[in-house]
Structures are given as C-alpha cells and as structure tokens.
Amino acid sequence: MNALTDTQRNATTATGGSGNGTGAAKPAARRRKPIRTRAYKWFRVVALVAIVLTFLAPLVWMLLASLKTNVDIYDASKAVIFSPTWENYDNVLGRNNYFTFIFNSFWVAFVSTALSLIIGIPAAYSMSRFAMRRSALVVLMARIIPGVSLLVPWYYVFSNLRMVGGYEVLILSHMFVALPLIVYIMMSYFDSMPLELEEAAQVDGLTPIGAFTRITLPLSVAGIATAGILSFIFSWNNFMFALVLSGANTKTLPVAIFNFVSYASIDWGGLMAAATVVTIPIMIIALFTQKYIVSGLTAGATKG
Amino acid sequence: MTALSTDTTQRGPAPKGPKKTGWQVYSDWANDHRKWLFAAPAMVFVGILIVFPLAWTLYLSLTDASGSVRAESDFIGLENYAEVLTDTQRFWPAVGRTFYFTIGALAIQMVLGMCIALLLWRPFKGEKFVRVVILLPLVATPVAVGMMWRLILDPNIGFANQLLNFFGIPGQPWLSSPETALTTLLFVDVWQWTPMVVLILLAGLTSLSDEPDEAARIDGATAWQRFWYVTLPLMMPTVIVAVLLRGIDALKTFDILYATKGKGGGSFNEVETLNIYAYGLSFDYMDYGVASAVLILFFMIIVACMWLVTFRRKGSK
Structure with a gap:
C-alpha cells in the first residue's frame, strides 16, 4: 500500500x-x-x-x-x-536459534571484511602506484574461478586440520570473496588519486610509507568505506562456502534459510520471516550508503 | 681501507645522517621494498587458496577418488575426461543449460539494462527514489530472493498466477514444471541483476560528453540514430565491462538455482547447470574424480569465454 x-x-x-523543462538542482x-x-x-x-x-x-x-x-x-x-x-x-527467532545465525553472519562478514581491508588496501595501493597489472590479475582470478572448484580441496585440507565448522575457515573463505572486490575497488580509487600530495609529503620529509599512512589513507576514507560496505554485503549474502564449510553452530543466515525448507512441508510464513530477517539489515545499510554502493559496483567501469 | 672509505663518501650524502639506528635500517628497507611488501600478503593469500586447490583439482581429475576425501585413490589418466565428455545424460545437457541460462540472462539484462539506464539518464523528480528501488534487488541475499520467488511463483498460492488469473490468463506452472523451470529462473536472475547493468551503464552515460550528441542533433539525426550511431559506439567500453562482469557471474550462478530446486537441479535435473552438476558430484555424491574433471572443463570454458570477449575488444580498437 x-x-x-x-x-x-x-x-x-x-x-x-519534465514539463517544466528546467531542473533547478542540476547543472544546465x-x-x-x-x-x-x-x-x-x-x-x-x-x-x-x-x-x-x-x-x-x-x-x-x-x-x-x-x-x-x-x-x-x-x-x-x-x-x-x-x-x-x-x-x-x-x-x-524464538525456536530456531536464529539469533546465533544472525550473530554468525555478522561476525564472519565483519571479521573477513576487516582482515581483507588490512591486507587488501596496501596491495591495491602498490598495484596502482607501481602499475602491477599482472599481479592484480592474480588477485582478480579469485573473482573468476568458480567457487566449487576450490571447495573440494579446501574441504579436504580444512577437515584434516579439524577446522571445518569453525569460524576461522568461514572467515578465510569469505575473505576470498572480499579481497578481490576490495583490491579492485581500491585500485581504481588510487588510480584516480593525484600523486602530487604524496610527493609533496615526501619532499617535506615523510618516508614513502609514512606518506601512505598519513596522507593517502586519510584521504581514501570514502573509497575504504565503499570497499568495506560492499565486501560486508557480499560476505553476508554468500551461500555456497558456508553451505559446505559451516557447522551446526556456525551456520550463517543464508544456510539457515536454506535448511528451513529441507523438511517435508514448507512453513511459508516462517520462511518469509526468515528471508526478511536476512534481507532487512542489508536493505537498511543500502538505504543509508547508496552512494558508496553505487560507486563501488561501478568502479573501473567507465575507464574502459 | 682508504679505497673503501672513499667509496662510501663517493656514494653521496647519506640521506638520514651518518649514524643509522636499528629502527631506521628496518624502516629504510621497508620503504625500499614497499612495492612487494604491500602486495605480498594479499597475493600470497590468494595464491595459496587458488594455486594449491587448482593443482589439487587437476590431480584429482586424473584419479578415481570417490566416497571420502581420505579414501585411497588410483591414477587413471584421462578416463574421467573421456567419461565426462561422452556423457550425454548429465554433462552435455548441463553445458547446454549453462549457456542457455548465461546467454539468455545476459542478453535480456543488457537490453533491458540499457533501456532503463537511458530512461534514468536525464534528471527527473523522484530520481533518488527510483535509484534506491533499483538498488534493492541487487543487495538482497540471493537465497532469500530464491525463497521469495518460490512463494510468488507457487502454482497454487503464488501471487504471479493470481495476477495472471485476474487478467484472464491461465496460471503457469513456473518452477514446478521441468519445461519452464530454467526459463523462470533465468527471469529471476534478470530481476535481481538487471539493476547492476543499469548502474554500470548509467555511470558510463553520465561520463559521456554532450557534444557528439548535440552535433548529431543539429545535423538532424533522429533519437534512434543518435543512440545507435553516437551514444552506443561511445558506450562500447562500458558495455563490454558490464558484459564481462555479468557474464562471469551468470556462468557461475549457484545460489538461486540450488535454493529453489535443490540437489541435482530438481528431480529431472531440469535446472542443472555445470556449477550445480559439479557441486552435486562433489558434495552430494562424493564422486571427486569426475567432479574435478567437470570443474577443470568448466574453468576452461570460462577462461575461453573471457578471452573471446577481451580479444574481440582489442581487435575492434
């Protein structure tokens, strides 16, 4: 309604x-x-x-x-x-442990995003400034390869290490989704950032790494926010990795929803409530960070 | 001794004074090697998680590994590949479905996406609201989206058939019939991912300069001519980016297919694409050897498709 x-x-x-023909807000x-x-x-x-x-x-x-x-x-x-x-x-929410699953989804998405940002941002910086296009391609391969082809070996190794069902392996697999995304977005962000500021900082006595941490990083907050939000969303939505690698207590929300229907008859109301619970947080994030999400999804698209 | 001392002085003034503290040695070293120091953690992480599994998958595809990942397996050469490539029951239909799904979804998404992007291009009131609405399907969790469409498309209680009946059209079986399930899911994919194409194309359109279009207009070109001969050629690089990004994801579609039809792509394997087939072989039937062969072939198909698109792009330049 x-x-x-x-x-x-x-x-x-x-x-x-459109009848008026002139929009005051937009440039002529x-x-x-x-x-x-x-x-x-x-x-x-x-x-x-x-x-x-x-x-x-x-x-x-x-x-x-x-x-x-x-x-x-x-x-x-x-x-x-x-x-x-x-x-x-x-x-x-009451009967099915959903608060645990909500926490799992949040925790895995949060930690994998944070860790991916920590190793992804310097990598993107280096790949942008030193034009390491081939190295960038290695990281972007992670986006191209079908996830299933990695799951069997991962499952084998991680089950031997007795890690399957723990948070660590989920976080690692979700980092694998987040990292290429972050590197891709941050590379195009650093590409569009002028070199002059860093050079000026180095003339003023900062080391190259000092110029990166004290000048470039603070100026990249918008790009980092973009990369972080998108990687959080992709991790939150991820289904396949958690389907194989999570245990009964580390299930994320998409897997919990999927398991909802594996029983004989479908409780449609409950299923829709569960689906709403997983979608609403992301929608709310999207409403408030629309600008960042759009700029992240379209990063690098217009350079050709 | 003297030679050595002159040598050091000839190297020019030391940048940080004569005495280096331990910290400074490390700091200088780090600064000198920052290129690889920065890039290495991410590359090592991805490398370990990709290279080893790919090599392992390649090895498994040459063995008869099955049952358990720890079970003994024998080296059987290319037998799995022969088995897969002559399998007209599951493999080739899965290849066909993968291409049907990918090409169908991609084509509809590109055309629809371009239309919507052109509609949204020029500013209008309510623009912000429309853009937020477009973003919602895109960020929604695919599994939840699958469940949502399962209810809407349910032949008996779904809203889709209620709507059709309202207009006097007989209800459709949608997901429940083997003939229509894959096409229905193709349209669910279109619903979810057309906004992505819209956003990318819109970013491209906004970065275009107005002059070529104005020039064509002054020369008396119609709206269609201006789009086909001016805007579209200028948009080609962006279009190709959109095709690449969406194409790769469409080839790998898993979530909505598995969430709506479950194991094996339904009881008649009606939506079983390569991804679903390989997943089923690995984790529902534990037939790792064959699964790995399918995956290696799948991977080769993806790389070939990407190469085709990027090769054509270079060729046209």
Missing part, C-alpha cells in the same frame, strides 16, 4: 519535472532542450512506474507474507488486506 502511494506521487512529480550542461513530445513524456512516466513496481513489488510481497498466518497466505482475497501478526517472527 505504502509503496503504491509512493510510486504514484513519484509519477506525478516526474511529469511535473546535463539538461537537454525540451523537444520531447507529450507522448514520450507519458511513455517515460509509465515505464518508470512499471520499473519501480517490478523491482519493489516482490520484496513488498515477501514482507507482507512474513506478517501473515499460513491460513492467510493461502487466501487470495487477503492478498493486501489482512490482520498482521508477529507470530512468524516469534517462531523463527
């Missing part, structure tokens, strides 16, 4: 905006002269509303279903109007 009113308001403001250079026909204007509004509905409606549906009893989920007449209940959340 809420989403619908939002999109409607949006639709009307969009027409108003980006604006095109208003030669569009009325038909195109309406087409654009309809298309935008359709886009918003397509991407938003399924998520809203999931949220609504998580607030319904299973009887209501089966009842088509109660699609939108129903009496919401917290029952599903009570069941999921």
Whole structure:
C-alpha cells in the first residue's frame, strides 16, 4: 500500500519535472532542450512506474507474507488486506536459534571484511602506484574461478586440520570473496588519486610509507568505506562456502534459510520471516550508503 | 681501507645522517621494498587458496577418488575426461543449460539494462527514489530472493498466477514444471541483476560528453540514430565491462538455482547447470574424480569465454 502511494506521487512529480523543462538542482550542461513530445513524456512516466513496481513489488510481497498466518497466505482475497501478526517472527527467532545465525553472519562478514581491508588496501595501493597489472590479475582470478572448484580441496585440507565448522575457515573463505572486490575497488580509487600530495609529503620529509599512512589513507576514507560496505554485503549474502564449510553452530543466515525448507512441508510464513530477517539489515545499510554502493559496483567501469 | 672509505663518501650524502639506528635500517628497507611488501600478503593469500586447490583439482581429475576425501585413490589418466565428455545424460545437457541460462540472462539484462539506464539518464523528480528501488534487488541475499520467488511463483498460492488469473490468463506452472523451470529462473536472475547493468551503464552515460550528441542533433539525426550511431559506439567500453562482469557471474550462478530446486537441479535435473552438476558430484555424491574433471572443463570454458570477449575488444580498437 505504502509503496503504491509512493510510486504514484513519484509519477506525478516526474511529469511535473519534465514539463517544466528546467531542473533547478542540476547543472544546465546535463539538461537537454525540451523537444520531447507529450507522448514520450507519458511513455517515460509509465515505464518508470512499471520499473519501480517490478523491482519493489516482490520484496513488498515477501514482507507482507512474513506478517501473515499460513491460513492467510493461502487466501487470495487477503492478498493486501489482512490482520498482521508477529507470530512468524516469534517462531523463527524464538525456536530456531536464529539469533546465533544472525550473530554468525555478522561476525564472519565483519571479521573477513576487516582482515581483507588490512591486507587488501596496501596491495591495491602498490598495484596502482607501481602499475602491477599482472599481479592484480592474480588477485582478480579469485573473482573468476568458480567457487566449487576450490571447495573440494579446501574441504579436504580444512577437515584434516579439524577446522571445518569453525569460524576461522568461514572467515578465510569469505575473505576470498572480499579481497578481490576490495583490491579492485581500491585500485581504481588510487588510480584516480593525484600523486602530487604524496610527493609533496615526501619532499617535506615523510618516508614513502609514512606518506601512505598519513596522507593517502586519510584521504581514501570514502573509497575504504565503499570497499568495506560492499565486501560486508557480499560476505553476508554468500551461500555456497558456508553451505559446505559451516557447522551446526556456525551456520550463517543464508544456510539457515536454506535448511528451513529441507523438511517435508514448507512453513511459508516462517520462511518469509526468515528471508526478511536476512534481507532487512542489508536493505537498511543500502538505504543509508547508496552512494558508496553505487560507486563501488561501478568502479573501473567507465575507464574502459 | 682508504679505497673503501672513499667509496662510501663517493656514494653521496647519506640521506638520514651518518649514524643509522636499528629502527631506521628496518624502516629504510621497508620503504625500499614497499612495492612487494604491500602486495605480498594479499597475493600470497590468494595464491595459496587458488594455486594449491587448482593443482589439487587437476590431480584429482586424473584419479578415481570417490566416497571420502581420505579414501585411497588410483591414477587413471584421462578416463574421467573421456567419461565426462561422452556423457550425454548429465554433462552435455548441463553445458547446454549453462549457456542457455548465461546467454539468455545476459542478453535480456543488457537490453533491458540499457533501456532503463537511458530512461534514468536525464534528471527527473523522484530520481533518488527510483535509484534506491533499483538498488534493492541487487543487495538482497540471493537465497532469500530464491525463497521469495518460490512463494510468488507457487502454482497454487503464488501471487504471479493470481495476477495472471485476474487478467484472464491461465496460471503457469513456473518452477514446478521441468519445461519452464530454467526459463523462470533465468527471469529471476534478470530481476535481481538487471539493476547492476543499469548502474554500470548509467555511470558510463553520465561520463559521456554532450557534444557528439548535440552535433548529431543539429545535423538532424533522429533519437534512434543518435543512440545507435553516437551514444552506443561511445558506450562500447562500458558495455563490454558490464558484459564481462555479468557474464562471469551468470556462468557461475549457484545460489538461486540450488535454493529453489535443490540437489541435482530438481528431480529431472531440469535446472542443472555445470556449477550445480559439479557441486552435486562433489558434495552430494562424493564422486571427486569426475567432479574435478567437470570443474577443470568448466574453468576452461570460462577462461575461453573471457578471452573471446577481451580479444574481440582489442581487435575492434
């Protein structure tokens, strides 16, 4: 319901905006002269509303279903109007150890992101400043290789080391996802950063490493935030590594949700509550850090 | 002795004064070698986690390892490869599905993504809201997304069929039928990842300069001509980046397929791509030798695809 009113308001403001022809907020250079026909204007509004509905409606549906009893989920007449209940959340969070899984997901994502940042940022710096393109390719290989091909050997080694089921092995495997991402993002960030500041700092008596830690790093906070947020999200969402390498007590949320349906009949309300629990934190992070996420996902894309 | 002393003075003034403390020796050494000092930890980490497993997978693919990772295994040469490459029951259909899924999803995502990016290109009111909405599918946990679509596409209680019935169209089996399951999942992938293409293309579009487009407009080019002959060629580098990034991920799609159809890609293996097949062989059937052969072949396919895309890119320049 809420989403619908939002999109409607949006639709009307969009027409108003293009009708005026001048947006005060945007620089004039980006604006095109208003030669569009009325038909195109309406087409654009309809298309935008359709886009918003397509991407938003399924998520809203999931949220609504998580607030319904299973009887209501089966009842088509109660699609939108129903009496919401917290029952599903009570069941999921109360009975199924979900707080442990939430903690596991958070802890693994947090530690693997932190460690990857620690080894990834200097590597990205070096690879950017010394143009080590081949070395960069080695790290980026980690993004290309299918994860399954590494899982069998990892499983073999880590089970011999009696590490399977512990946090360490999960963190290591998630670092493997986070590190290439961080190196990729930070490399394009350092590439776009002028050399002059570091050179000036070295003229003033700082060592090259001192210039890196005292000048470059503080100036890279935005890039580091971008890399950190994205790597946290990717780790939080990761399913395959945790599916194989986690134990009963170190299960992360995606694995817990997957196990939810391996029993005979599906408790749809509970499943949707569980799915909402894993998605909501990420959505909230995304709402507040949208700018960083977009710049991270598109890093290096425009250089060609 | 004298020769030695003149030698040191000839080296020029020492940068940090005559006496070096122990700390400074280390510090100088670190500064001189910072290139590899900085890069090494990350490279060693990735190297150990990649090179050893790849070598191991290559070795396993030449043995009959199965049952347990600790079990005895014999070297059987290329037998696994022969078995896999002549397997028309599981392997070749899986290759076909992988390509169907990847090429289908990629093509739809690129076309849709370009359309949406062009729609969002010029500023409008409510832009911020639309951009946030577009970001949501992208950051949503794929397993949760799979479960969400399972409910929406359920033939009996799902919203999708309720909607179709409302318009008088008969309900579809979606995920439950072997014929439609893979295509349905292809569209779930399109739903989740088109926004990624939009964001990348939008970043490319915003970095374009307006002049070529203006010049074409003054010459009387239509909107379509301006897009096809001016904007698109200028966007090619960005398009290729998007194709590469999305293509690799689409080839490796695992989460939504496994979360919605489970082991073996459903009871008729209807959504079993190479990734699902290799995972099933490894962890559901413990047939490590064959699984490794499949993985090595899969890896070769990915590298070949990447090489094709980047090679064509260099060729066109």
